[in-house]
Amino acid sequence: MLKTFTGGIRLAGHKEATANSSIEIPSLPEQVIIPLIQYGGRLCEPLVKTGERVKAGQLIGFSQDSLSVAVHSSISGKVARIGEFAHPDFEKARAILIESDGLDEKAREVSEKDYQSLSKEELLNRIRNAGVVGMGGASFPTHVKLNPPRNKKVNFFVVNMFECEPYITTDYRLAIERCEEILSGVNIFLKILEVETAYIAIGANKKEALDILKEKTAKFERIKIAALKPKFPQGEEKCLIKAVLNKEVPRGKLPYEAGAIVCNPQTIITVYEAVCLGKPLYEKVITVTGKGIKKPGNLKVRIGTLLKDIIEYSGGVFEEEMEVIFGGPMMGRAQTDINVPVVKGTSGIIFLPAKSLDLSKESACIRCGRCVEVCPVRLLPLEINKLVKNKKWERLNAYHISECMLCGACAYVCPSKIPLVQRLKLGQKITKRLQKK
Ligand code: SF4
Ligand code: SF4
Known part of the structure; x- marks a missing residue:
């Protein structure tokens, strides 16, 4: 076994x-946009200025925050702009745009x-x-x-x-x-x-x-x-x-x-x-x-x-x-x-x-229990869903919402196509906000 x-x-x-x-x-990109934040730690401070020449592997951003890591240029070329750019996790974030000189x-x-x-x-x-x-x-x-x-x-x-x-x-x-x-x-x-x-x-x-x-x-x-x-x-x-x-x-x-x-x-x-x-x-x-x-x-x-x-x-x-x-x-x-x-x-x-x-519409929970059976951390997604829908934020901690790893297994098996992950994410976000107050 x-x-x-x-x-x-x-x-x-x-x-x-x-x-x-x-x-x-692949061939070298003509430009790269390197975010000054790669994880939830603090934003790094840029160590270069617009117009400055950089090499691949050169340190271009750093933060003293223990949860941050250094950021390096990935190509050689010129710093074209430092500003807000699209980020895959945070929508927008401060980043450094570098134009390649083709020399690597x-x-x-x-x-x-x-x-x-x-x-x-x-x-x-x-x-x-x-x-x-x-x-x-x-x-x-x-x-x-x-x-x-x-x-x-x-x-x-x-x-x-x-x-x-x-x-x-x-x-x-x-x-x-x-x-x-x-x-x-x-x-x-x-x-x-x-x-x-x-x-x-x-x-x-x-x-x-x-x-x-x-x-x-x-x-x-x-x-x-x-x-x-x-x-x-x-x-x-x-x-x-x-x-x-x-x-x-x-x-x-x-x-x-x-x-x-x-x-x-x-x-x-x-x-x-x-x-x-x-x-x-x-x-x-x-x-x-x-x-x-x-x-x-x-x-x-x-x-x-x-x-x-x-x-x-x-x-x-x-x-x-x-x-x-x-x-x-x-x-x-x-x-x-x-x-x-x-x-x-x-x-x-x-x-x-x-x-x-699959864009099927959500229907009512039929309490089949499949979401509970598949949850690897033994949560009750159906109950959490109900609390989030009814905005009972203060009760979510009792259901260990912070333990949810947002794996999506519960939503995948739900026959009622309930967007459980979106509800769990929202519940986690609001609970965190309330805890900070
Ligand atoms: S799988 Fe969907 S329908 Fe079944 S109990 Fe969970 S939330 Fe309800
Ligand atoms: S998304 Fe969260 S609640 Fe759903 S199965 Fe994964 S860990 Fe469990």
């Missing part, structure tokens, strides 16, 4: 269009292959200064994640290679094409966290990647493979910890409370590059796919590349009316502006023709 968590749903993978496509590097000159990279002599603090500083955040979507600063409170003992490191969102194949391709770098990175994580064992969690159906991982990890005693049952949202940290380690992260707590830290493979490669090659985070692999795009693929793009340039590189779109999602179709965000840039947390761009979307 393959390990898994309780609840969840089976989804069609839709990964065949890109699973066998090697990672491509790199800022000096400090090589430090022998990281063993570096202290934990030095390694964490290196990771923070390289601007590393979780690249699976959440964008949480990696130096913060790797530094849990001293009184919390972390025993396990879990590599989240599950990639449970349909369509996305970046981690799968990275496991096949860059397995050695992932394993080098895992050893850096083991040193920083001072833990003995790392588990690589992957779907049992991802055969090619699984075979490569098994072969390459054979010489590492401390790195083990956990092949899990394909299910959604198995890639969510709490679900993964339950499946791999059979441990529950207590309600309202972070994974280290269950003795584990989870990171995705692209973040691990980026940490390896930051520590061993002195390379900051300024490019990433994304999956560009869906029935609406002519040439699907896995692309290594510069941070700040605009959606319109990715569409052009990918041969254009088939339909005019299209839903464009940054991230997976279950938890990603629909975009409305073709000038929106790829940010550090963008895992993919999905193009779905509008006619393929």
Whole structure:
């Protein structure tokens, strides 16, 4: 019996269009827009001025706030403007527009292959200064994640290679094409966290990647493979910890409370590059796919590349009316502006023709209980929905609304087509606002 968590749903993978496509590097973009905020921390201060020349990998934004990470230029060229631009998560945000000089000159990279002599603090500083955040979507600063409170003992490191969102194949391709770098990175994580064992969690159906991982990890005693049952949202940290380690992260707590830290493979490669090659985070692999795009693929793009340039590189779109999602179709965000840039947390761009979307109208709840059965964190979405509709905000905490990971499994199975995720999101937003008062 393959390990898994309780609840969840089976989804069609839709990964065949890109699973066998090697990672491509598109031509350099003529311009990039690099937001000064990549995660919910503070906005970075720009360190460059309009008209200034920059190189790829040069630090261009920084904040002293501990939850912020450095921002780097992803191309060489000239700073054309600093101002408000479209952002995939915040609609608009302060950002730096850089026009390419076509030279792709790199800022000096400090090589430090022998990281063993570096202290934990030095390694964490290196990771923070390289601007590393979780690249699976959440964008949480990696130096913060790797530094849990001293009184919390972390025993396990879990590599989240599950990639449970349909369509996305970046981690799968990275496991096949860059397995050695992932394993080098895992050893850096083991040193920083001072833990003995790392588990690589992957779907049992991802055969090619699984075979490569098994072969390459054979010489590492401390790195083990956990092949899990394909299910959604198995890639969510709490679900993964339950499946791999059979441990529950207590309600309202972070994974280290269950003795584990989870990171995705692209973040691990980026940490390896930051520590061993002195390379900051300024490019990433994304999956560009869906029935609406002519040439699907896995692309290594510069941070700040605009959606319109990715569409052009990918041969254009088939339909005019299209839903464009940054991230997976279950938890990603629909975009409305073709000038929106790829940010550090963008895992993919999905193009779905509008006619393929289910736009059925919501009807009354029939209390079938399906939403409860599939909820991986055992919430009562039907009750929360009722409270949100009736604006009973003060009662939402009793239903643990902050625990909802907005995975969408409940909405997916709801026969009444109730927009449960939108209601849960609204409930979370208002509860947070009320708590701040
Ligand atoms: S799945 Fe939909 S209809 Fe069924 S109980 Fe939940 S909210 Fe109601
Ligand atoms: S969206 Fe929230 S309530 Fe719905 S299944 Fe996921 S975690 Fe549970």
